[in-house]
Amino acid sequence: MEHKVENLTFKKNDVEKLLLNLDLNPYSQKNKDFRYCLSLIYELIEEEFEETFDTKNPLLRNTDIEFTTSGSDVEIFISPPYAFDFYLKSRGSLYKLKNSYKGDKLGYSIPLDLFFDYFTGLDENIDLKETTENYRFFFTLTQFVKKTVEKLNFIPTVQCRKETFSVIWEPYFKNKDYLSAYQEIVQNDFLDLETSKKLVDRYLNHLIFTFLNVKSNRFKDLKSAAFFAKNTSHKRAFKGSDLAIDIQTWLDEMSLGAYEIVPVFDITKCDNDTGDKFLMKILAKNKTSGEVKELDALSDFEKTIVEKQLSWATKYIEDLEDVTLELDLAGVYKIVTQISYYLSQAGMEVKLPSDFDNVIIPRASINARVKQKRLGEAQEALDFTNNSIISLDEIMDFSIEIALGDGERLTPQEFQEITKDIDKTGGGLIKYKDRYILVDKDETEKLLKQLESKPNLKMNKIKLLHSALSGKIDEYDFDYDEAFAKIISDFTKVEDIELPENLHGELRAYQKIGYKWLYTNVQKGFGCCIADDMGLGKTIQVISLILKLKAEKKLKAPVLIVCPTTLMGNWERELENFSPSLSVLKYHGLQRELCKDVLSHDVILTTYAVLRIDKEEFKKHNWTLMVIDEAQNIKNPGTSQTQAIKAVKADMRIAMTGTPVENRLSELWSIFDFINKGYLGSISDFGKNYAVPIERFKDSARIDKLKLAIAPFMLRRLKTDKTIISDLPDKLVMDEFCYLSKPQAALYERVLNQSMGDISSAKASINRRGAIFKLITALKQVCNHPYHYLKHGDMSQHASGKTQKLISILQNILANDEKVLIFTQYKQMGEILEKIIYNEFSQNPLFFHGSLNIKAREELISRFVNDVREKIMVLSLKAGGLGLNLTTASNVIHYDLWWNPAVEDQATDRTYRIGQDKNVMVHRLITLATFEEKIDKIIKSKRELADTAVFAGEKNIADMTDEEIYEIFSLA
Template structure:
């Protein structure tokens, strides 16, 4: 049990009667005060101080005292398990307690849970299991909305009709719903409502909030001023409006529309087919005003299975179509009429297959119907320009021509240098004049062809553009101000869409400075020759440093980030200027690597390792050009390191600071230096917030606060795949990120091939029996648990099943014999013998140190050759000795490595075989481990084998990863925790043993 020191924040849901439900937050201190005799909760945190602690996440909260049903005795309430306090053995029953709470409206609950439900180990408070449960439920609601598993409805709240979105729970989602009901912590429903009502009310509010977050803004901006227009039109508009209420509607109209929508929802709940009706909008030809809207049937699971309606009527088919596809098409079109009333014109035809729209009707479809249809589960295909902001800004800068005297005095380009600038308005792909803009605004045509290209003209953008015409649009500013304008990306309604700059500023802003700058030659004192792409990397690093800017060198693993960094230090010193020392922070496993690489490539650099019990506490930079320390030491010695006048701070394996809230990220960021450099082969592993964290280390404050970055970039890109936001992020970060890949033959052409293969292993009879027993035992435990305990049971089950797949001894730990009892071990024995016989060397990775300890002596005896074993318990000297022996000894051998201890940083190019004996199921982690051998210096093809036991969870999870390759970093990038969110039926299917798995 995780014991929380400090404040534990609970989450509950208060279902509404005549209004939407509300999220309730209350907190308790970790010390129970049983002496209290009053009925008020004696150790609940005051709502005012809780609101101050939680900050902006609870801006919309109201203070209220709730009566909660919580376990307690006659002396006082029982503290939460997370506080670590022991509950009384007797006399505990549910009692009513008055608790000060924060009540957050249902439409704001989704955003609040996104910020509050994830634990932060460095925060002064921690979410309890109840709050984490609601966070998972919010994620599920967002997923339902993202997949279109919702429909619009008309409900009555407080006597007023309102437009709301409701989830459509069918198929696998129904099983998940039951699982959520079974797993609900009692605190969530402590207000006294039963489980079903609490879950239903919470999911309704969260799905409605998710739908409004995902759908685009309404076409009509501003406040509504009363009951104008027919109810269906007002209802459609209110589905994307922050205010869903429809006051003043006639009761008969409300009853008629509500009944029709209710029938639609019931029909959707009864439907189980994976086939949906789809709409494709095509723009008119050069001389016409006729838009085409094609109808079709499409597979919801595989959108490439697409059958136009014309072919449906001709009898066309694809796999999975119902017996009567024509009826499916007509029924779908009939439901879609409610969201796009113009469709009724096509339904007059006997065999509707498409309809023609004029430009105003096409705009109505684009802005209103299309997002609603998509959210309701229909397929929608639009022109590529649809949905993008049409009006933007173009920034043009030109270097000022210097006078001869000024040119002679100039020391080169700097951020203080003045440049001429001009800002133009852009529509589509072309610049427009103020006169053209005024004419477009006068015509009030929302969809218009500008210079042969169709664009949507948003009324709010046009008004912002007309105001921008009157502002200063040209003059002189510093290069630094231009850089900040590019990063800021324009204005809310007028994004910066194009930058045209010349000179070195243009090189920087292009994001291609490494290619544009004149490459620096290999500096004096560097023993070796930099490759051409490394010389370009050196010139880029030197260029940024000269400007006082930080950067991210994100070259693929093995392309020589270390060599480029060392050459930068030498280049700066060879210029004869006084250079302040560099602090390099890295994982402990890389300290020796930096020592050896510096001695090998840059022996003239004075290197001091600040690590270990004997490290100096003062004057650590005396007589040192490069000080190497670890993240842990930097955190502990922060006060000492902050006193040094550093020229640069470098973070190697900078994914270590990807979570900005961790102590080590905050510590490294707090060390002052003129410039900063991050080295990482994986700048984004899971979420864009990691890129913000690393960028904020390199150039503090340049991307703005995390909240603004999340609103401006992270949410639009990750949730809505917004191409404009992605382009703006690339424009803002491109100048500071240099990434080259080994697979790019223009970068490096002499690196051999990496051949990856899966090695399928079968279980022995003993393994199969053990596997089945573990499944039955652990599923019983999972069924009987909830919340954090359930997650722990799922992870424990996975660990045990993976141990069985490795070897029975790994699970039983009984010290019995190894041979003949494991399909994986038998395959490894064969493979190891082949590798040794061929005179080769191999790396064998396992994530379990205990298994490696058993395997090492067994393999040594089996191959009669050295088998080295590197794990986290070794001293630095012993690790270095092993690496040196493996790299320099000509004898064929095996190197057994713990994945966590040796997955990054080491250079082990003597190996041309890599074996992953058991899987971590994180492609990025496995690739990092493989690249210990597949990197510069490798002259032979590298054979990579991943062992998988057929018919087990290993095969099934591997298949899931293959299906989700495009989302691997966000779905499975965190290792195995994502599996704990599967419902019980999905886990049972995942863990089940296929009879064909046994040999």
């Protein structure tokens, strides 16, 4: 009676979106910190949960586990008790369990929480062969609950009693794959459905509350945290209100944006001469089908969903009882400026008349000219050898006008004329020529005061540079003459410097430009962000800079490089290949130590996770240069990881990323806050000056100003740029290195040791060959993904270093709206990749394999070639290696490598052939410290014999001694 769950893989819950519409606190708890506490809980679990329960508990071999139900609770009986006794003693447990008989079986009943603790500490890749069916079922249930927590697929809810209540945690079923896995778990042959559900709920709460108890010192507002971080009861009555209902009403806001049916606020202009009357009609839209309906046409269930959302929207728009509302310009103005943003963030839609596509926001503008006799002083103003305070009015003449965003200017008198009725109307939208100007009474008064008053023109030099590049001084636009423009142009020129002599490699023309650009910025004391497209070689440009700094004796302290774990191997190899003269220390792993002679190394290489954990150690040093790769890892300013990165002291800073902005402009601010702190102002200043006007109002003028402001410090080249295409080879092959995950490494060792026993004991030659080839296949599968070998357990990307690397590459490819082919030798691995890719990107990749008939194959090819939405195709190498023309893809990923490079080349040629008008990027995934790396070196050293190097060369693997075989396959 085996209970198997096909797939424990599901997408991580987007907590940021979940908390987006949540007020800071419930209505009756205004002075508390509820949302922050909730956010911190999710953040702590995301970053630290996995390592907390890694206790490696022993297997209970030949131990029977029986489940019995008592009401809605589950009781656990273990027999015989000896193995569990040994486990308790090994943990120093004080539990005294009394032996009893159940039928003729000697054992004891154990508390459920103790049972949870034992199973939580089991290695997810442990061999379960000598265990019972009940044991294996509970092991699978444990893995599911742990993945529920790790992937943040849970939300808080209120559990009410007569006079008290508790806040507990429950599974969150928005993700269909998660719901499917949940249903497979609770529908089993061991417990009835309701008991299974309650068991999952109890286990989930046990894990979360146990974890939060360990992290209790991380909460500043203990009173707010007490509601979520402790499983305690609270009184419902609170100052005349029901606190339980108040908190649940607040928590219901987390579901906004998750509904299939959403309200649409459709605003149309009435047919009147003045153009100042509007109608707003409330409709409902199905997000999947796109169908829009009148509210009367909805089913009762759909109406309930829409009414719940409209009830929340009344915080922003009153009188929503009426389906149709009349609005004047002031009403539309309020929706445009204050309301539409919040409605759209909650998943609702606001449709405005086409006239509002380009609403003008007036601004005060400073027009400046360099005084004739002060040109030299203006040039000195951008000498950054010091950041002294300067007074612009001493070197420039100024006038102040009103700018309308498109070059048109109004004098103070003209602006006063068009806003003369502002006292009566309170502001709103004013018809001006054939457009609308957005005005507000308070803002207009502020503008008029700006026109009359003198702006503060004393500032430090970094603020002057931002003002000059962005065209903005505080609340004023900043326009200047050609003389000052030339000074700015000269300042931003890139120095022409030689490449370092000890660079082992050739830079392409665009890479030389990038190297010189990096050098110019750091020499002037500025941090910078190199944001080249994936595959354009950001790493070698940064390595060239490090070599140059060392050659010029400017490395007074080491360079600190921080990257995701998936890129650690790539950095090691590229530093080794391009700069063997650099002394590199890898700071990673359980035995890591920043030794006393850390200053004797040129480069310290570590990961984001390690730096976050050991931040105090890193803060002890002042680094010459700090480089962060995949800088989108600090996109959220408030996370502990971002704060740890920014707390490290460094003379120079470089950020590397292929996706500087993924969702919000605040991500760009966070990167600039790292490279040039203060340059874009505070996060609130940035929101007011850029993020809100751009994200909410699509303000093209602000977009242009932001581009100008960041241009000197952010370099982004795309593969599609004409100057880049001409400089790239038609086919660029990149080895992508990764490490085994911890569970993978343990499984690899176990499989190798078991197989070596079989090889050593095989007497007949044919049996020995069979055992060797069985080992090769098994280790290939382990390197691919533990699930590929085990056929059960965790199918997520995190279980395999190779799938983590794959997802990282795919993120960049999809961000550039490109297509990709992924080749694997194994159909089952293709099926695993299908599920992992869907869970990460919410899109089903096409899967081309040998079991498809001709018609199905042709349909898949046609969809991939002709449908712009189809970005990813997975192919089994034998089925997809020959006879296909898939030149719409410009990226190829070899997930697992054949040892015959001719077969690999044939697969690559599906994209790299006649008709391909793009450069093809080929990624070969190789697992470091395993036989994959060793075999790859053999292939590269004897490429002309590559097809025989393994199976038919001078010395076949099958003819090697046991010691030689172990040497090739053992972990380095």
